Amino acid sequence: MTRLVLKFGGTSMGSPERIAHSAAIAAAEIANGHQVAVVVSAMAGETDRYLGHASALGGGLGEIETDTALAAGEQAAAALMALALKQLGLKARSVLAWQLPIEVEGPPGAARITGIDGEVLESLLAGGVIPVIAGFQGVDAQGRLVTLGRGGTDLSAAAIAAVLGADCDIYTDVDGVFTTDPRIEPKATRLERISHDEMLELAAMGAKVLQTRSVEYAKAKGVAMRVKSSFAPPGHSAGTEVVNESALAERRVVSGIAYARAQARIAIPGIEGSTSGPGAVFAALAAAGVHVDMIVQGRARSGGSNLEFSVEGRDLRAALAALAGYEGLGSAVGLAKVSVVGTGLRGRADVARTLYGVLEREAIEVRMLATSEIKISALVNEDALERAVRALHAAYRLDEA
Numbered sequence: 001m002t003r004l005v006l007k008f009g010g011t012s013m014g015s016p017e018r019i020a021h022s023a024a025i026a027a028a029e030i031a032n033g034h035q036v037a038v039v040v041s042a043m044a045g046e047t048d049r050y051l052g053h054a055s056a057l058g059g060g061l062g063e064i065e066t067d068t069a070l071a072a073g074e075q076a077a078a079a080l081m082a083l084a085l086k087q088l089g090l091k092a093r094s095v096l097a098w099q100l101p102i103e104v105e106g107p108p109g110a111a112r113i114t115g116i117d118g119e120v121l122e123s124l125l126a127g128g129v130i131p132v133i134a135g136f137q138g139v140d141a142q143g144r145l146v147t148l149g150r151g152g153t154d155l156s157a158a159a160i161a162a163v164l165g166a167d168c169d170i171y172t173d174v175d176g177v178f179t180t181d182p183r184i185e186p187k188a189t190r191l192e193r194i195s196h197d198e199m200l201e202l203a204a205m206g207a208k209v210l211q212t213r214s215v216e217y218a219k220a221k222g223v224a225m226r227v228k229s230s231f232a233p234p235g236h237s238a239g240t241e242v243v244n245e246s247a248l249a250e251r252r253v254v255s256g257i258a259y260a261r262a263q264a265r266i267a268i269p270g271i272e273g274s275t276s277g278p279g280a281v282f283a284a285l286a287a288a289g290v291h292v293d294m295i296v297q298g299r300a301r302s303g304g305s306n307l308e309f310s311v312e313g314r315d316l317r318a319a320l321a322a323l324a325g326y327e328g329l330g331s332a333v334g335l336a337k338v339s340v341v342g343t344g345l346r347g348r349a350d351v352a353r354t355l356y357g358v359l360e361r362e363a364i365e366v367r368m369l370a371t372s373e374i375k376i377s378a379l380v381n382e383d384a385l386e387r388a389v390r391a392l393h394a395a396y397r398l399d400e401a
């Protein structure tokens with residue numbers, strides 16, 4: 001018998017019919033002999049609906065009354081799921097954050113889980129009752145409801161799985177994580193298993209399947225996570241398993257090709273000194289809340305440094321404003337980033353060569369390049385992005401995965 005935390009997201013909770021289908025998935029796991037706790041998100045659209053109402057009345061994200069309103073979405077969802085499970089002849093009970101409690105710290109709309117008391121859950125499970133926990137919410141030191149940030153139910157599920165010593169199955173509307181976006185490369189295949197770090201790199205760049213913090217949490221606590229589809233018949237989604245790197249038996253070099261559209265490039269020529277050199281540039285950008293991605297620094301002929309870096313297109317305006325005093329400040333839009341991700345890249349010498357080789361053959365110009373332990377990214381023209389994704393997908397034989 002394995003203990004399982006099953007998390008159902010907004011689309012899996014989208015209507016009474018979808019809730020009933022998700023309940024049937026839980027019932028099938030119980031029939032398989034597993035002990036099950038369920039964590040739910042609000043029905044699709046509810047969080048946005050409440051947020052819209054709160055905003056119309058002056059309460060945005062970060063205002064504590066907004067959190068109380070938003071948490072209502074998960075409260076209702078937990079009760080509805082408990083009803084659906086009862087209809088299948090199972091014992092179930094909705095559980096809200098304050099009833100455990102799930103303790104949190106930090107600002108409204110972006111709280112952090114600091115502790116979960118597992119006692120109520122243990123006694124429900126011991127009595128054969130399925131606890132249905134409202135995700136996304138916690139109670140702060142003042143006893144008030146606070147939320148964990150958008151997509152936070154994944155984090156609730158990972159944290160509850162850690163407390164219960166359970167595996168964590170995240171049910172969503174896709175059948176796992178793919179080698180790249182199937183809308184760009186129809187030959188993309190589902191990955192059987194990936195490491196937490198690969199998941200973070202893929203999720204941070206488009207494959208928005210799991211909330212980033214939940215993956216970090218699962219990695220830190222050693223929680224096994226799976227991404228599955230609630231749109232398949234019960235027991236029929238193979239999904240993708242997110243595991244510790246050491247548990248990855250087969251050593252694939254590359255797991256996937258990720259991408260991000262709408263990137264911008266900024267160039268500043270010939271800068272130096274403590275008040276206007278690279279250190280000052282990045283301090284100004286950080287103060288403006290602009291995240292800098294790739295950076296290239298070269299020596300200017302005049303002395304000093306030529307600096308080039310990339311930012312999200314939506315941050316370009318703020319970045320240029322923060323750097324308004326710099327002479328020769330230039331920028332370009334219409335760029336995109338393509339990234340090759342895989343734990344097998346660690347310590348390999350030929351990664352940049354392969355990437356350059358593939359893109360050169362396709363006559364795709366690399367405007368900037370950055371590498372990290374398990375990722376290599378190139379900035380290319382946005383109109384060449386899809387070709388770049390397909391070429392790299394083929395070069396790394398991901399269509400045969």
Ligand code: ASP
Pocket residue numbers: 009010041042047048073135136149150151152153154
């Ligand atoms: N309902 C919340 C949101 O829409 C939390 C979640 O879905 O994970 O962000």
Ligand code: MG
Pocket residue numbers: 009010151154209211
């Ligand atoms: Mg989500």
